[in-house]
Amino acid sequence: xxxxxxxxxxxxxxxxxxxxxxxxxxxxxxxxxxxxxxxxxxxxxxxxxxxxxxxxxxxxxxxxxxxxxxxxxxxxxxxxxxxxxxxxxxxxxxxxxxxxxxxxxxxxxxxxxxxxxxxxxxxxxxxxxxxxxxxxxxxxxxxxxxxxxxxxxxxxxxxxxxxxxxxxxxxxxxxxxxxxxxxxxxxxxxxxxxxxxxxxxxxxxxxxxxxxxxxxxxxxxxxxxxxxxxxxxxxxxxxxxxxxxxxxxxxxxxxxxxxxxxxxxxxxxxxxxxxxxxxxxxxxxxxxxxxxxxxxxx
Amino acid sequence: xxxxxxxxxxxxxxxxxxxxxxxxxxxxxxxxxxxxxxxxxxxxxxxxxxxxxxxxxxxxxxxxxxxxxxxxxxxxxxxxxxxxxxxxxxxxxxxxxxxxxxxxxxxxxxxxxxxxxxxxxxxxxxxxxxxxxxxxxxxxxxxxxxxxxxxxxxxxxxxxxxxxxxxxxxxxxxxxxxxxxxxxxxxxxxxxxxxxxxxxxxxxxxxxxxxxxxxxxxxxxx
Numbered sequence: 085x086x087x088x089x090x091x092x093x094x095x096x097x098x099x100x101x102x103x104x105x106x107x108x109x110x111x112x113x114x115x116x117x118x119x120x121x122x123x124x125x126x127x128x129x130x131x132x133x134x135x136x137x138x139x140x141x142x143x144x145x146x147x148x149x150x151x152x153x154x155x156x157x158x159x160x161x162x163x164x165x166x167x168x169x170x171x172x173x174x175x176x177x178x179x180x181x182x183x184x185x186x187x188x189x190x191x192x193x194x195x196x197x198x199x200x201x202x203x204x205x206x207x208x209x210x211x212x213x214x215x216x217x218x219x220x221x222x223x224x225x226x227x228x229x230x231x232x233x234x235x236x237x238x239x240x241x242x243x244x245x246x247x248x249x250x251x252x253x254x255x256x257x258x259x260x261x262x263x264x265x266x267x268x269x270x271x272x273x274x275x276x277x278x279x280x281x282x283x284x285x286x287x288x289x290x291x292x293x294x295x296x297x298x299x300x301x302x303x304x305x306x307x308x309x310x311x312x313x314x315x316x317x318x319x320x321x322x323x324x325x326x327x328x329x330x331x332x333x334x335x336x337x338x339x340x341x342x343x344x345x346x347x348x349x350x351x352x353x354x355x356x357x358x359x360x361x362x363x364x365x366x367x368x369x370x371x372x373x374x375x376x377x378x379x380x381x382x
Numbered sequence: 383x384x385x386x387x388x389x390x391x392x393x394x395x396x397x398x399x400x401x402x403x404x405x406x407x408x409x410x411x412x413x414x415x416x417x418x419x420x421x422x423x424x425x426x427x428x429x430x431x432x433x434x435x436x437x438x439x440x441x442x443x444x445x446x447x448x449x450x451x452x453x454x455x456x457x458x459x460x461x462x463x464x465x466x467x468x469x470x471x472x473x474x475x476x477x478x479x480x481x482x483x484x485x486x487x488x489x490x491x492x493x494x495x496x497x498x499x500x501x502x503x504x505x506x507x508x509x510x511x512x513x514x515x516x517x518x519x520x521x522x523x524x525x526x527x528x529x530x531x532x533x534x535x536x537x538x539x540x541x542x543x544x545x546x547x548x549x550x551x552x553x554x555x556x557x558x559x560x561x562x563x564x565x566x567x568x569x570x571x572x573x574x575x576x577x578x579x580x581x582x583x584x585x586x587x588x589x590x591x592x593x594x595x596x597x598x599x600x601x602x603x604x
Contacts, residue, residue, distance in 0.1 A: 085490075090493075295460065295488050297488045
């Protein structure tokens with residue numbers, strides 16, 4: 085058994101080397117296809133993580149009517165503290181809001197200094213626990229509170245979370261679509277390369293049949309070739325993906341400005357890397373198996 | 383024992399490549415099948431090798447009807463036979479050793495054993511010193527000896543050779559058939575398709591004459 089495995093591996097190695105130019109071509113195509121999938125996957129990873137980060141820090145700001153009595157303010161505070169998804173509630177006075185503005189936007193200090201009064205209304209800041217963030221329950225509650233007397237406006241960052249999640253899904257879908265087309269292309273290329281190899285080795289196949297080689301014995305080297313090409317292509321794409329992720333911020337990062345955060349790539353995790361490799365191997369195997377079964381009538 | 387019963391083969395109507403061929407070849411026989419081009423020599427050999435199926439008739443090898451063997455199991459039959467062609471059919475990008483080792487690799491013989499058997503076989507055909515050369519670097523006669531070594535390395539019960547000397551000069555042709563004769567002496571049944579009268583006269587124990595697919599004569603000198 086071990087002898088047979090060694091024999092097949094040796095044979096596969098020899099065959100890959102014998103037709104190295106066309107094999108290199110198919111490895112390149114597989115590599116580019118999986119690199120495309122990988123790039124969109126890592127972009128999607130980033131958007132998903134950003135959406136997760138946003139939703140875990142989700143807060144709702146309830147702006148109160150200026151001059152609202154402390155009793156009325158307390159009543160609202162008690163009301164918004166009730167739901168189970170509320171983690172904490174914090175009162176922000178107009179003075180605190182002004183101070184926050186000064187700290188956040190130091191370049192606008194002149195405008196702040198020119199103000200006659202404090203334009204910021206008092207507010208209540210509510211933190212939602214991560215599990216319930218952006219749930220229908222929270223949205224319904226916020227909508228209800230908008231109509232409550234004493235509350236002038238509500239600021240809720242749920243829209244951002246939804247947008248991020250949407251972008252993440254879109255990036256994933258584009259990746260899957262483009263990657264799918266390219267993987268299909270590489271599947272056909274492998275299939276054709278193996279077909280060419282089958283034709284080029286027709287004489288050898290004939291000899292193997294003649295000396296009593298089984299169908300499996302004749303087919304295994306072709307399958308192994310397909311798997312090796314697929315694995316090499318996807319491994320190379322993984323390497324290139326790491327280089328792209330590393331070099332992207334260096335060359336393009338700064339010029340993207342505010343988009344930099346959104347377009348930041350994240351390294352694929354181990355599961356994704358293994359999935360890419362397995363995808364490569366599977367593409368190679370299916371490509372060669374269909375070709376062999378179609379063109380190798382043994 | 384090889385038994386052919388009323389074998390008919392038609393590739394294209396209305397011509398018959400083989401017409402009612404009935405024949406019995408005993409174990410250890412040395413047979414020449416001869417006749418002019420298109421007489422059916424190759425068809426007969428290919429039918430015995432189960433490369434083509436006859437239109438009618440039965441072929442028994444050691445009592446087994448080889449026409450009933452499923453396509454997926456033909457390899458079991460092929461492993462008991464060795465075949466040599468006029469055009470050698472070698473793998474020209476592989477060494478002599480690799481070419482001769484193939485029948486052993488197919489049945490999963492270990493590497494050391496393969497080395498031993500290939501070397502011994504190449505010694506018998508006097509090519510052991512060119513074991514690591516590519517067939518393209520060998521003469522026609524040597525290439526045919528590689529093909530013979532490949533056919534016999536597995537100690538087959540039956541050796542079939544279709545015009546094995548067709549590309550060779552008379553001296554080399556004698557050398558090649560002498561080799562077949564030696565393997566025959568060691569117990570293999572040898573069937574050679576040839577139209578070389580000189581060779582047949584010299585070596586022919588049993589001669590089968592074919593014409594237009596029909597057996598038109600038999601001679602036994604053994």
